[in-house]
Amino acid sequence: MSAAAFECRRCGHCCHGVGGIIMTARDRERLAEHLGISVAELVERYAERVGGKIRLLAGDDGYCVFFRQGVGCGVHPGRPDICRAWPFFRGNLVDQASWEMIQSDCPGVDGSAGHEAFVREGVDYLYANGLMHEPGEETPHALVLPDELKRRNRS
Ligand code: SF4
Ligand code: SF4
Numbered sequence: 001m002s003a004a005a006f007e008c009r010r011c012g013h014c015c016h017g018v019g020g021i022i023m024t025a026r027d028r029e030r031l032a033e034h035l036g037i038s039v040a041e042l043v044e045r046y047a048e049r050v051g052g053k054i055r056l057l058a059g060d061d062g063y064c065v066f067f068r069q070g071v072g073c074g075v076h077p078g079r080p081d082i083c084r085a086w087p088f089f090r091g092n093l094v095d096q097a098s099w100e101m102i103q104s105d106c107p108g109v110d111g112s113a114g115h116e117a118f119v120r121e122g123v124d125y126l127y128a129n130g131l132m133h134e135p136g137e138e139t140p141h142a143l144v145l146p147d148e149l150k151r152r153n154r155s
Helices: 023-033 039-044 082-085 090-094 096-102 115-128 147-154
Strands: 047-050 053-056
Touching: 023 039, 023 082, 039 047, 090 096, 090 115, 096 115
Parallel strands: none
Antiparallel strands: 047 053
């Protein structure tokens, strides 16, 4: 049996940076419920609205406001779809060069498995976890797959 094309090493690199964690309405409801607060309070305290999208804030350390050093995601059961889907983002699935580039940021991506195996595993994972999204004003483009990948999974 071949090794997984991706297996998270829990290094936390993907939780570092500003602006990448966009939340859909479903994400906001799930995360607010996890935190035991209202959606309005979630957005007020932990997010900002930029260009029609609502995204999580980063702390002074440059990590997501919910990242805990030495622990990882502090809201893991309630985390947004974009966190669940990484590294199986549209760009990394459709573009081999992007997949090659993310290998230096995400040690969980095994380059030796090959891009085809990464795509196969990724599309299976996205479907199995209900992470397929249609284009929409609030939807991160990274979560919208092109038709050829949707067809691939059905065959
Ligand atoms: S960068 Fe990759 S290996 Fe590290 S925590 Fe994120 S998904 Fe896991
Ligand atoms: S919500 Fe959790 S998994 Fe997502 S970026 Fe923040 S700390 Fe990382």
